[in-house]
Amino acid sequence: MLTEQPIAASLVPIAYLVPVIIAATRWGIWPATLASIVSMAEADFFFFPPIFSFQVDDPQEVIDLLLFLVVALVSSNLASRLRQETETLRQRERDIQNLYDFSRRLAACFTVSELVSAIDNYLAQTLGQPAVFFAARSDGQLEQPKSGPVPKAVRESVTSAIAAAGNSVRSVIDASTQNVWLLRVVSSETAILGLVAVNIGAGSTDTLAIKTHRVEAILEEVSLTLQRIDIEKAMEDARLRLQAQLLRDAFHGTLSHELRTPLATIRGSASVLDSVPVIQKDERARSLVEAITDEVAELDGFIQSLLNATRVTAGGVTPHLEWTDPRDILNAAIKARARRLVAHKIETELADDLPLVNVDSGLIEESCGQLLENAAKYSPSGSTIVVSARRKQNDVVLSISDQGVGITVDEQPHLGRRLFRSQRHQASIPGSGLGFWIASIFVGANGGTIDITSPGQGLGATASITLPGSAMKQYELTGTTHE
Amino acid sequence: MNRPANSVLLIEDESKIRRFLRAGFELQGYSVIEAENATDGLKAATFSAPDLIILDLNLPDLHGSEVLERIRSWSNVPVIILSIVSSEDEKVRLLQAGADDYVVKPFGMAELLARSEAALRRYFKSATENPVVVAGPLSVDLVTRTVSLNKQPIRLTRKEYRLLHILATHIGLVVTHDQLLKDIWSGNQRDNIQYLRILVRKLRQKIETDPNRPRLLVTESGVGYRLQARLEDIAADSPPEILK
Numbered sequence: 073m074l075t076e077q078p079i080a081a082s083l084v085p086i087a088y089l090v091p092v093i094i095a096a097t098r099w100g101i102w103p104a105t106l107a108s109i110v111s112m113a114e115a116d117f118f119f120f121p122p123i124f125s126f127q128v129d130d131p132q133e134v135i136d137l138l139l140f141l142v143v144a145l146v147s148s149n150l151a152s153r154l155r156q157e158t159e160t161l162r163q164r165e166r167d168i169q170n171l172y173d174f175s176r177r178l179a180a181c182f183t184v185s186e187l188v189s190a191i192d193n194y195l196a197q198t199l200g201q202p203a204v205f206f207a208a209r210s211d212g213q214l215e216q217p218k219s220g221p222v223p224k225a226v227r228e229s230v231t232s233a234i235a236a237a238g239n240s241v242r243s244v245i246d247a248s249t250q251n252v253w254l255l256r257v258v259s260s261e262t263a264i265l266g267l268v269a270v271n272i273g274a275g276s277t278d279t280l281a282i283k284t285h286r287v288e289a290i291l292e293e294v295s296l297t298l299q300r301i302d303i304e305k306a307m308e309d310a311r312l313r314l315q316a317q318l319l320r321d322a323f324h325g326t327l328s329h330e331l332r333t334p335l336a337t338i339r340g341s342a343s344v345l346d347s348v349p350v351i352q353k354d355e356r357a358r359s360l361v362e363a364i365t366d367e368v369a370e371l372d373g374f375i376q377s378l379l380n381a382t383r384v385t386a387g388g389v390t391p392h393l394e395w396t397d398p399r400d401i402l403n404a405a406i407k408a409r410a411r412r413l414v415a416h417k418i419e420t421e422l423a424d425d426l427p428l429v430n431v432d433s434g435l436i437e438e439s440c441g442q443l444l445e446n447a448a449k450y451s452p453s454g455s456t457i458v459v460s461a462r463r464k465q466n467d468v469v470l471s472i473s474d475q476g477v478g479i480t481v482d483e484q485p486h487l488g489r490r491l492f493r494s495q496r497h498q499a500s501i502p503g504s505g506l507g508f509w510i511a512s513i514f515v516g517a518n519g520g521t522i523d524i525t526s527p528g529q530g531l532g533a534t535a536s537i538t539l540p541g542s543a544m545k546q547y548e549l550t551g552t553t554h555e
Numbered sequence: 556m557n558r559p560a561n562s563v564l565l566i567e568d569e570s571k572i573r574r575f576l577r578a579g580f581e582l583q584g585y586s587v588i589e590a591e592n593a594t595d596g597l598k599a600a601t602f603s604a605p606d607l608i609i610l611d612l613n614l615p616d617l618h619g620s621e622v623l624e625r626i627r628s629w630s631n632v633p634v635i636i637l638s639i640v641s642s643e644d645e646k647v648r649l650l651q652a653g654a655d656d657y658v659v660k661p662f663g664m665a666e667l668l669a670r671s672e673a674a675l676r677r678y679f680k681s682a683t684e685n686p687v688v689v690a691g692p693l694s695v696d697l698v699t700r701t702v703s704l705n706k707q708p709i710r711l712t713r714k715e716y717r718l719l720h721i722l723a724t725h726i727g728l729v730v731t732h733d734q735l736l737k738d739i740w741s742g743n744q745r746d747n748i749q750y751l752r753i754l755v756r757k758l759r760q761k762i763e764t765d766p767n768r769p770r771l772l773v774t775e776s777g778v779g780y781r782l783q784a785r786l787e788d789i790a791a792d793s794p795p796e797i798l799k
Contacts, residue, residue, distance in 0.1 A: 329613065332639050332660055333569055339661035341575040347582060347664060365663070372661055392643070392777070395749045397756060399767055400774040422767040428752050433776045434643060542749065 084119045088112070092144045096151030104148030112141045167286075170197060174290065178297040187301065188266070191294055195270050195287070205258075206230055207266040214267060226253045226269055233257055233267060241288050243280075250274045254284060256291045258298060268294075319382075331375050339368045369411045373445070380438065380510045389517040391432035395542065398426050398461050398468045401433050405440035406459065412445060415453035421460040427541035429468050431518040436470075436539070439511035439522070443472045443535040446507055451476025451532065468541045473534040479526035487524055508535075515539075560586040561675060564605035566596030566622065567637065568615055572660075576609065579664040580671075593617035600626055606678070607671055610654075612638040620652060627653040633674035635667070643777030647731055650778070656728050673727025673784060688723040690771055691786040693762055695723040704762055714739055715758045722772065722782035731779040755780060 088111035096104035113126065116137055120128050128134050174194045181187040188205045195203035204222055206214040214230060223246040233242060233255050241256045254270045268291060272283040342364040351357045383389055399422050406418060429436075447457045451474040458473040479487070487508055508524075515522045515537050526533040563585045567573050570591070577587045588603050590596035593614045600608060608626065612619035623634055636649050636657040646657055655674040658667050686698040692705045700716060702709050711719065717739050722730055732748055740750065755774075759766040770786045 329639050333572070336639075336660035336662070337569070337571040337575065340572060340579070340664060343663035343665060344575050344579040344582065347579070368661060394777065395752055396776075397752050397774070400776070403768060404774065404776050420767060428749055437776060 084115050088115050088140070089144055089147060092148050093151050096148040097155045100155065101149060101152040104152055105145060108141055108144035108148055111144060112137055115140065170194065171290075171293075175293060178293060181297060181301065183301070187294065187297060191268060191290070194290065195268075203268055203270040205266055205268055208264050222269065223248065223251075223253070226255070229255060230267055230269065241284065241291070243284065252280055254287050256288075258291070258294060328375070328379055332372070335368055335372055335375070338364065339372075342368070366411055373409075373412070376438070377442075377506050377510060380514070381506050384510060384513045389435070389513060391435055391517050393430050393432055393518070395428045395430050396433045396436075398422075398429050398470060398539070398541075401429075401431075401437050402440060402459055402461055402470060404433070405437045405444060408437070409441050409444050409448075413448050413457070416448050416451070417454070417456040419456055419458045421458060421462075423460075423462045425463050426461055426468055427463060427466060429539045429541050431520070431539055435514040435518060436520075436537070439514045439537060440470060440472070442507040442511040443537075446535070447472050447474035447476065447533075450474065463541070464538070466541045468539050469536050470539070471534055471536040473532060475532045477533075478529045478531045479524060479533050480529045484524075484526075511537075560584055561606040562586045562588060562603065563607045563609060563671070564588045564590065564596065564599050564603065565609050566590045566593065566599075566614065566619075567609065567611040568592060568613070569611070572611075572637075575664070576667075579668065583668055593619075593622045596622060597625060600630070600632070605632065607675055608632055608634045609667070609671075610634055610636055612636060612640075612649075620649060623649065623652055623654055631678070633671075633678045635670050635674060637662075646775075646778045647733070650729065650731050651733070669727060669784070673725075677725060677728065688726050690723070690726060690782050690784055693771055695719060697723065702762075709761055711758070711761060714754055715761070718754055718758055719762075719782075722780060726782050727784045729775045729779050729781045733779075735779065 092104055092107045092111055095107040116126055116128060117124065120130075120133050120137065122129065128137065174190065177190045177194070178187065181190055188207070192203050192205060208214055225246050226244050229242070229244045241254050244253045244255060245251070246253060251274050252272050254272055255267060257264060257267050270287050272280060272287065275283075342361050345351055346358070346361045346365075351361060402420065402422070406413065406420075444457065444459070451457065455475040457475075458471075460471045460473070462469050462471075512522045518539065520537055520539040522535065522537050524533055524535045561584075563580050565573050565576050565580075565587060567576065567589075568591050573589050573591070577589065580587050585607075588599050588605055590599045593616045596608075596610070596614075599605070610619050610622060614622065619636060619638070623636070626632065626634060633655045634653070636654045637660060638645070638657060639660050649657060655677070656670045658670060686696060688695045688697065693702070695702050697720065700720075702711055702716065702719065718735065721735060721738050732751060736748065736751055739754070740747075755772065756766070759769050759772055762771055763769045771783055773781050773783060775781055
């Protein structure tokens with residue numbers, strides 16, 4: 073026992089280094105220092121004679137103990153620094169991992185709202201602080217964020233940040249909590265999408281600078297992603313437009329061919345029948361042939377409306393402008409709808425001094441035709457439809473007035489909406505609700521305006537198309553001197 | 556009236572449309588040849604030497620405009636185009652490529668027959684024939700250059716007469732704006748359609764009963780003008796008289 077004691081006493085302090093190292097790697101420098109002192113005291117108390125006392129007899133052993141303390145302190149310092157290094161490395165790795173995840177998430181973002189939630193998520197994860205996003209509205213104002221309270225000071229500077237529209241990060245200090253908020257406008261090449269505000273908390277200038285730097289790096293990444301989304305969106309738009317175009321062409325080509333070929337057969341065959349002497353002599357047979365012809369005209373008109381509607385919906389109305397006599401347009405419209413106007417009296421009032429109009433005569437003729445059809449549909453048979461054209465300064469006003477059901481105040485604002493049909497007539501008068509809508513778009517494409525006025529229910533209505541006219545001199549229009 | 560039958564070649568892929576066209580033409584005393592594609596049509600045009608060709612634009616093997624071009628490379632036979640699409644540009648293109656007229660589907664037989672007759676009349680007209688063109692109440696003497704309405708002579712300016720002359724020599728057929736502008740204003744104002752519109756307006760004031768509702772000098776929207784052989788019925792499409 074005696075022979076072993078010196079060995080044990082010199083080994084003991086080394087054994088006591090274990091808790092010191094553990095404390096240093098687990099909890100850092102101060103717990104390790106404490107562990108060193110406690111270990112030294114314990115070694116002294118339990119192993120250095122006299123045992124069970126803090127006294128030490130041998131001065132040699134005092135030196136041993138002091139050496140032990142120094143070693144413990146140094147190694148705890150080294151171990152804790154190692155720990156810190158590891159910790160930093162781990163943090164850096166986590167950051168890199170996060171940033172990598174973030175870029176991956178950004179790469180998967182196809183809409184701005186996806187992007188916003190990715191930013192929010194990432195900032196909350198890496199900084200442990202919430203980020204809020206102020207989305208920009210189309211009028212340039214910012215929407216208030218849905219999540220999280222935002223201090224008043226931040227709200228105020230948000231407006232000025234947007235007005236400045238710079239790409240730099242500005243910081244705002246919330247006076248009540250001393251938290252620092254970073255604000256950055258997020259914009260693509262074409263538009264400002266909104267503003268991100270990040271609460272990076274309070275702290276020393278150095279830590280804030282590091283955080284600011286990180287947030288900036290992230291937002292830079294975000295801006296790049298936004299530009300990519302912008303490009304992708306433009307490509308997507310182009311693709312959709314192309315699809316719409318293809319669909320429209322298919323509809324115009326195939327469908328129009330498929331629908332019109334049988335119609336052409338029916339119409340043509342009926343017209344041949346109509347010229348056969350036996351049928352011409354038989355009143356009943358003739359009226360049947362006429363019914364076929366009328367229905368075909370009706371169907372053909374409906375197909376034309378559908379084709380027009382697809383043209384309009386696909387955004388494909390490009391007028392082919394040419395100087396035209398407005399009289400020709402009205403006459404052509406009346407002639408094309410002649411069969412459907414037989415039950416009405418058509419009166420024309422065309423002024424002598426009408427200027428020429430620079431329009432796509434086909435489109436305006438179609439619009440007038442739609443208005444004529446509506447006039448015939450919504451007025452009793454036998455009543456008069458007045459078609460007029462007059463000059464108003466350099467403009468030409470084409471009007472179609474009927475003596476029909478008129479328009480109520482409630483209905484007025486809905487006119488011109490696609491598929492709008494008044495409740496009053498849904499059951500009694502057939503129609504698609506496309507007519508006036510198509511007419512107004514066609515007229516608009518020609519630089520004209522269209523409006524309907526009615527003195528009230530049951531008092532008839534007047535639809536007017538106003539078109540800009542030629543500025544040619546009066547004598548040039550009507551004079552006979554021109555040779 | 557006993558006359559040798561005019562022969563008409565139908566180049567049209569839809570058999571049902573050929574059927575009513577055949578019936579319609581045969582009722583009017585034409586003899587009919589049918590072809591269901593461009594290849595057969597071109598062969599028939601060469602070997603059967605028809606007096607008139609009705610050509611559908613939408614053929615399975617070759618586009619109608621191509622067929623028209625090939626026919627025009629060796630023949631002046633009247634060609635009337637049938638088409639579903641009614642774009643003005645295409646009509647003008649076809650007329651410039653040598654089509655005599657066009658009819659847009661769906662159409663009535665009366666319309667096609669009127670166009671056919673007009674095209675045939677122009678095709679067969681020779682110098683020895685009566686130089687007076689009659690359009691309803693209007694008559695135009697192409698030799699003496701006199702114009703009368705309801706047998707009363709009327710005075711036209713030089714340009715008005717020029718316009719009427721071109722339309723009269725194409726009576727019943729459409730004449731494009733381009734052609735009119737080129738013939739009337741050979742020089743500087745060729746592209747100015749406004750002058751043509753105004754000239755038409757003035758001519759109408761002299762020859763139409765109601766210049767606001769013209770029934771002789773009618774407009775073909777976006778394409779040109781046509782001088783009707785008969786007063787146009789405003790309700791359109793009345794059956795023609797049966798030729799015996």
